[in-house]
Structure formats: structure tokens, C-alpha cells
Amino acid sequence: MKSLPPPRSTAAWKPLALVSALATLSFPAVAQVETGQKLAPVTVSASRFENDPSFAPIGATVITAEQIREAGIGNVNEAIRKIGGVYGRQSPYGTSDYSLDLRGFGATSDQNMVVLVDGIRISENEQAVPLMSAIPIDAIERIEIVRGGSSVLYGEGATGGTIQIITKKGMTGATRASLFAEVGSFNSKEVRASLAKGWNNFSIDANLSSIHTDNYRDNNKLRQDNFSGSMQWAFADGRIGLRVASARQDSGLAGALSPAQFAQNPRQTTTPLDYASIDSNLYTIFAEKRLGNWELAADLSYRDRVVKTSYSPFFQPLVQGPVSTYDGHATQFSPRARYLSQAGAIKNEFVVGLDFSDASRRVSTDGNPLVKNGDQKSQAIYLKDELRFGDARVAVGARHEQFDQSFRGGIPYDQKFSLNAWDLQGSYQLTPIASIFAKAGRSYRVANVDDNGYTQNNVPLKPQVSNDYELGATLGNANRKLTAKLFRHRLKNEIYFDPLVPPCGFGFCNGANVNLDPTEREGVEIEASTRLAQAFTLSAVLQHVSAKFIEGPYAGKEMTLVPKNTATLRLNWVPGNGQSADVGLQWVDKQRYAGDFTNACNSKIPAFTTLDARYAVRVGTWEFAVRGANLTDKNYYTQAYGECSSDANIYPEAGRSLRVSVRKDF
Known part of the structure; x- marks a missing residue:
């Protein structure tokens, strides 16, 4: 067996794109800053600018x-899953x-959401998972999850x-x-160090981290080293800065197991x-620079x-x-402007921006003279206007984006x-x-070079569009809160891998990336939280999603790798004497195997429940903690390919693990 899923799942089997999630560090514009004063926090997700709280994202987690x-969480991805209640494979x-899967997109979930750091997109242009493990957890102020179509501000791939x-x-x-x-368990060792220093309006910061672990399975040893650093100068009505981030990762690939091998020993490797x-x-x-009621900003990045x-x-x-070598380069430039105004009790925020992207990749294999080159360029303009008057908010936005794609190395194509x-x-x-809210819109996703590299008859795919x-x-309120949402996404030309696409023979089909019939x-x-007592807080995130075909030969069939129901519960104890404890429970419903497009299989990937917990005590500037994951072993x-x-x-997922840690703050 190969070590990674079959060709459909380029999202899972293509080499992971190690992107430093510290793509850019946005710093606030300040008119006057007193010595020793911490700069004001920035909220950027609603409009890609520092935001007035009255314009905070609608319906965000x-x-x-x-x-x-x-919660004792050591990385961003884990925080999103265990606290935000987002399902992950x-x-x-x-x-x-x-x-991560927002709203049930299964095997292409990574390609149907956009990940950003301080308003800058870090999601890949290939079928790859953004490596949020490269983000220093100690540098995080907060994480905002906005579910639902967001292509106006952030372009392709933001349907989820x-x-x-x-x-x-x-x-x-x-x-x-x-x-x-x-x-901790599996010979795991992790060290992290962070430093931020300021002199008047100039400051620098640096973050180092290193993880060495054998992991749960044989031949899955991991070593990952990350560095990020920045310098910034904040001046009257503006700021300017530079950020550099590097990441190095080496890992063994344990490969897939058959059901018999999994039952015998889930830790073994086949590769x-x-x-x-x-x-x-x-x-x-x-x-960034302020000019009266106008704010101007720009980010230029190269990876x-x-x-x-x-x-x-x-x-x-x-x-x-x-050895196959995947060499990728990407340049992004994002200038934008915002105008804030107020007439009586009416507040208005107008945003206009441009996004330019130029990405290329080169793939070669030892002993194979064929080199595959792919390029994608895009230029976009977007507008957004939001009014707040009394107890009401109304926002409208639009985006127009042009794409230029080309490929050389197999059957070439050029398209605009x-x-x-x-x-x-x-x-x-x-x-x-009590408040109510509503959203409607159109979002889209573009077939990237990996999608188009494995299609039937080598024909490039059409763009995916969703209403x-x-x-x-x-x-x-803050002590007791409940948020409930009803959502629907209707997609045309969804980009997905169909394992039943011919040619077929010897009991199996090759499969290919295709544009699906409407889905x-x-x-x-539902998100809820309540303070049970002064020291206890309980929170829950529940999701029910129906993902299915609505037209074509598969009409009425369920999509694969999508659990209908997920539930996340967390109980937090903070008595105020330096001690704290956190317990989390996550339940995931059954889901169809990746190849079960016809829904002919009577069995499904089994449902499961996992339990994690942490206890910590703080003594002055020291903190000592013990935490465990999958405590019921x-x-x-969560990944299973085949029909x-x-x-x-x-x-297989990892079994029970225990870890102990010490932290010192200066």
C-alpha cells in the first residue's frame, strides 16, 4: 500500500505546504504612544483593517x-478543533x-476555507493543508472563526x-x-521561547520552537523547527515593518493500514x-497610514x-x-483603503482594495526527465460598505477577480x-x-494546478460557484450565551475527486478530479456557554450538516467523509488560587468512506468520542501542568479511503498520551 491516500485526495496526499502562519504581523496605527504603554489591539477580520467594535464580524466564534x-493547548489547529468545535481529519x-472542515466539505475541506494571520491570507494555491503548527501559540491574541461564504474580502476558496x-x-x-x-508519551519533547522588546515607538519580537516526537505509529517520527521574527516602527498615524518566518520539517510517513492490520496493531507501518x-x-x-478619515494599508509578501x-x-x-521535489513560489500584494464617517447616529465604513497574486510550482522526480510546471496569476478588486444605525447593521460587498492559469510538462493548457x-x-x-442576523451571497473556488493535474482526459476544470x-x-450575555444558525450552500461545478470515473478494469476505476453535478x-x-458557578464554566459547540447531491445520477446520495453530527463540550475550573483545570469531550458521528459515492456500503467509518484534560498550578511567574489526550485510549x-x-x-489516530510541562514568564 502507498503511504498516502490514492490520487483523488490531493488535499491529503500531496506534500504539505509548510507555510509559516506568521505571514505578516499587523501593527496598529497610533497617534501618540506613551513609554511603557502596550499598543492597542487590532481586529482585522471584518474589513481587513483595525476595527471599531461596532463593526465586529457578524456571527463569529x-x-x-x-x-x-x-486548556493547555499547544498549537493553533488543536485550539480550533477542541475549543472552536471545528471537526478535523x-x-x-x-x-x-x-x-479542518467548516460546514461539511469532506475531503476538499482545506480548499473550501481561507486561513489568515492578521488579515493576510496564508492558505495555499495548491492542494495542501496550511501548516498552522508553525504559528507560535504564545504569540496568539485570539482566533476568529467566521463560518460561511467570505469570497468578497478573501477571494477563492472561502465558501466554508x-x-x-x-x-x-x-x-x-x-x-x-x-x-x-x-x-511526554511517544518520546515527545517540545521547547518554545518568545521575546518582545520595545524602545519608544520601535519594537522587535522573535519566536523559536522545536518539536521532536516519535509519534504514535512506527515510521512517523517528526522533527519540526520554527523561527519567526519581526521589527516595526509605529509613528504618528501610521506604522511600517518587516517580518521573516522560516520552518523546517522532517517526518516519516507511516502509510495506510487494511482493516485487518488496524485490528491487529494500529501502530504498525506498511511503508x-x-x-x-x-x-x-x-x-x-x-x-499603514491614516489621512484624515481615510486609512491606507498594504502588505507585500514572498514565499x-x-x-x-x-x-x-x-x-x-x-x-x-x-525522491520527488516540489518547488513552489508565491508573491502577494494587497493595497487597500478605508473611509470611516458618521452623520448623527449613523456610522459608515467603506472599504476598497486590490489583491494581486503570482504563484508558480515546479515538480521533478529523480530519474524522470519530465518536469511539471504550473503557474497561476490573479488580480482582484473588492468593495464593501457597512452602515450602523440605532440597533441595526447592514453591509453589502462585491468582488471581481481575473485569473490566468498555465501548465507545462504533461498536456499543456493556458486559460484566462x-x-x-x-x-x-x-x-x-x-x-x-437578544439579536438576529442574516447573510446571503455568492462565493467561488478555482481549480488549482493540482486539481487540473488529475482530470479525465486532462481537461481543466470549471470554477466552482456557491450560493x-x-x-x-x-x-x-457574557455569563450565559446561546447562538444558533441555520445555513445552506448550493454549489454548481463543485471540484471533487470521483473514484468511479473510468477507465475501469480489474475491479476498480482510476478516478479523477471532476466538476460534480449540483450539490x-x-x-x-449551535454554540452555548454558561457560568455554572464562580469557578466553573461550561461551553458547547454542536453541528448538524446534511451534505448531498441534489441533481444528476447521484441525486440524493450523501457526500463522503462528512459526519452528520459533531459535538464538543468543555468544562473549565478556575478557582482563583493559581490552580486551573480543563476537561474536554468531543463526539463525532459516523461518516461514509471516501470512495462510497454510490452509498452502496452498509458500513461507515465508526463514530467515536475522545476525552482530554489538563491540570495546572501557577506559582509566581512559573506554571507547572500535566495534560492528557484520548484518555480513554x-x-x-478519521481518514479512510476505499469504497x-x-x-x-x-x-489510525493516536492512542492515549500524557505530557508534563513547565513555563516561565518574564
Whole structure:
């Protein structure tokens, strides 16, 4: 068996794009900053600018730095899954970078959401998972999850929604530092160090982290080293700065198991010689300036990334395979402007911006003279206008984007096309503790070079378009709050891998990436939190989603790798005496195997429940903690390829793990 899923799942089997999630560090514009004063926090997700709280994102889920620390969570992806309640499927590379799924997009979930750091897009242009494990967890101020179509501001791939990671900002005339060390199960060792220093209006920061672990399975050993650093100068009505980020990763690829192998020993490997390495560098220049009621901002970034993989030949797992090299480069430039005005009780925010992107990749394999080159360029303009008057908010936006794609190395193609997105949003505060909101719009996704590299008859795919709708309500306050949403996404030309596409023979088909007949995602999301007592807080995130075909030969059939129901519960205890504890429970419903397009299989990937917990005590500037994951030692899996349980290729999840840590703040 190969170490990664079959060709459909380019999102899972292509080399992971190691992108430093510290793509850019946005710093606030300040008119006057006193020595020793911390710069004001920035909220950027609603309009890609620092935001007035009255223009905060409608219906967003917010995860704070305090929640992350009290839960003992060591990486961004885990925080989104365990606190934000977002379902994820494990990475075969042994990292924490699960494929996150907003609103039931299954195997293409990574390509239907956009991940941002301080308003800058870090999602890949290829079929790859953004490596959020490269983001220093100690640098996080908060994470905002906006579910639903967001293509107006962020372009292609935002049908499922956006995940906005907001970092802590620079300090003037002060110093902030921390050291962290942790050891645990599977020979796991992690160290982290962070430092931020300011002099008047100039500041620098640096973050280092290193993870060494054997992981749960054989031949899944991981070593990952990350560095990020920045310098910024905040001046009257503006700021300018530079950020550099580098990441290095080496990992073994344990491969898939048959059902019999999984039952016998889920820790074994079928591919003992397969491995991958990733080197990535990212450089970003950012600037912002206020001119009266206008704010101007721009970000220019360049990324280079080299991925090397080696897979043993099929049916020869003990023979070292050739090395394939995936060399990618991407440049992004995003100038934008905002105008804020107020007439009486009416506030208005107008935003206009441009997005330019130029991405290329080159793939070569030892001993193979064929080199595959792919390029994609895009230029976009977007507008958004929002009014707030009394207890009501209304926002309207539109985007026009042009694409230029080309490919050389197999059957070449050159194509140019353009796409449009729009959205209309509104909310109304019925009472001080009750509000309603609604959203409607159109979003899109473009077939990238990996999608188009594995199609039937090598014909490039059409763009995917979705009509998006949402209706919601919020009731309560900080001590007791409930938010409920109804949503629907109706898609045309959804880009997906169909395992039943011919040619077929010897009992199986090759499959290919295709444009599906019309599909639909609809469901309910509920988020709730309550303070049970002074020291206890309980929170829950529940989702029910129906993902299915609505036309064509599969009409009425369920989409694969989509659990109908998920539930996340967390109980937090903070008595105020330096102690804290956090317990989390996550339940995931059954889901269809990746190849079960006809829904002919009577069995499904089994449902599972996992339990994690942490206890910590703080003594002065020291913190000592112990935490555990999968405490019931459940044998389960979230990735399984094949049509049914009898022919499934299973990627087991990790068993029980325990870790102890010490942290020192300066």
C-alpha cells in the first residue's frame, strides 16, 4: 500500500505546504504612544483593517489567548478543533495540522476555507493543508472563526468560511518573554521561547520552537523547527515593518493500514522507508497610514517552499523510492483603503482594495526527465460598505477577480477567466440580550494546478460557484450565551475527486478530479456557554450538516467523509488560587468512506468520542501542568479511503498520551 491516500485526495496526499502562519504581523496605527504603554489591539477580520467594535464580524466564534492557555493547548489547529468545535481529519505527516472542515466539505475541506494571520491570507494555491503548527501559540491574541461564504474580502476558496488568527502586538518601552518545555508519551519533547522588546515607538519580537516526537505509529517520527521574527516602527498615524518566518520539517510517513492490520496493531507501518521534508521561508513588508478619515494599508509578501518526498514502489515497501521535489513560489500584494464617517447616529465604513497574486510550482522526480510546471496569476478588486444605525447593521460587498492559469510538462493548457462574488449581511438588536442576523451571497473556488493535474482526459476544470445563505440569533450575555444558525450552500461545478470515473478494469476505476453535478450543504450550528458557578464554566459547540447531491445520477446520495453530527463540550475550573483545570469531550458521528459515492456500503467509518484534560498550578511567574489526550485510549480513525470497510485504507489516530510541562514568564 502507498503511504498516502490514492490520487483523488490531493488535499491529503500531496506534500504539505509548510507555510509559516506568521505571514505578516499587523501593527496598529497610533497617534501618540506613551513609554511603557502596550499598543492597542487590532481586529482585522471584518474589513481587513483595525476595527471599531461596532463593526465586529457578524456571527463569529472567538477563541481567546486565555482560553487556549487554560486548556493547555499547544498549537493553533488543536485550539480550533477542541475549543472552536471545528471537526478535523488527521495529517498523515505526523504534525498537528489536521484538515479542518467548516460546514461539511469532506475531503476538499482545506480548499473550501481561507486561513489568515492578521488579515493576510496564508492558505495555499495548491492542494495542501496550511501548516498552522508553525504559528507560535504564545504569540496568539485570539482566533476568529467566521463560518460561511467570505469570497468578497478573501477571494477563492472561502465558501466554508475563514479562520482569522490574530497575534499579540508590539510593546513600546517594555519587554515580554517566556520559556516553555514539555515532555511526554511517544518520546515527545517540545521547547518554545518568545521575546518582545520595545524602545519608544520601535519594537522587535522573535519566536523559536522545536518539536521532536516519535509519534504514535512506527515510521512517523517528526522533527519540526520554527523561527519567526519581526521589527516595526509605529509613528504618528501610521506604522511600517518587516517580518521573516522560516520552518523546517522532517517526518516519516507511516502509510495506510487494511482493516485487518488496524485490528491487529494500529501502530504498525506498511511503508517503513517513506519520508517527507519541507523547507519554507516567508518575507513580508507591511505598512499603514491614516489621512484624515481615510486609512491606507498594504502588505507585500514572498514565499519559497521546497518539499521532498520518497515513496516506496507499489508492493515493494522495503525498496527505497525515488525522491520527488516540489518547488513552489508565491508573491502577494494587497493595497487597500478605508473611509470611516458618521452623520448623527449613523456610522459608515467603506472599504476598497486590490489583491494581486503570482504563484508558480515546479515538480521533478529523480530519474524522470519530465518536469511539471504550473503557474497561476490573479488580480482582484473588492468593495464593501457597512452602515450602523440605532440597533441595526447592514453591509453589502462585491468582488471581481481575473485569473490566468498555465501548465507545462504533461498536456499543456493556458486559460484566462474571471469570477464575481457578492454578499449582503444584516443584524438587528432586538433587546440588550437578544439579536438576529442574516447573510446571503455568492462565493467561488478555482481549480488549482493540482486539481487540473488529475482530470479525465486532462481537461481543466470549471470554477466552482456557491450560493450561500444563513439565518441566526443570539441570546444572553457574557455569563450565559446561546447562538444558533441555520445555513445552506448550493454549489454548481463543485471540484471533487470521483473514484468511479473510468477507465475501469480489474475491479476498480482510476478516478479523477471532476466538476460534480449540483450539490448542497445545509444544517444547524449551535454554540452555548454558561457560568455554572464562580469557578466553573461550561461551553458547547454542536453541528448538524446534511451534505448531498441534489441533481444528476447521484441525486440524493450523501457526500463522503462528512459526519452528520459533531459535538464538543468543555468544562473549565478556575478557582482563583493559581490552580486551573480543563476537561474536554468531543463526539463525532459516523461518516461514509471516501470512495462510497454510490452509498452502496452498509458500513461507515465508526463514530467515536475522545476525552482530554489538563491540570495546572501557577506559582509566581512559573506554571507547572500535566495534560492528557484520548484518555480513554480509544482506537479510532478519521481518514479512510476505499469504497467500504472491506477495502478501506485506514489512517489510525493516536492512542492515549500524557505530557508534563513547565513555563516561565518574564
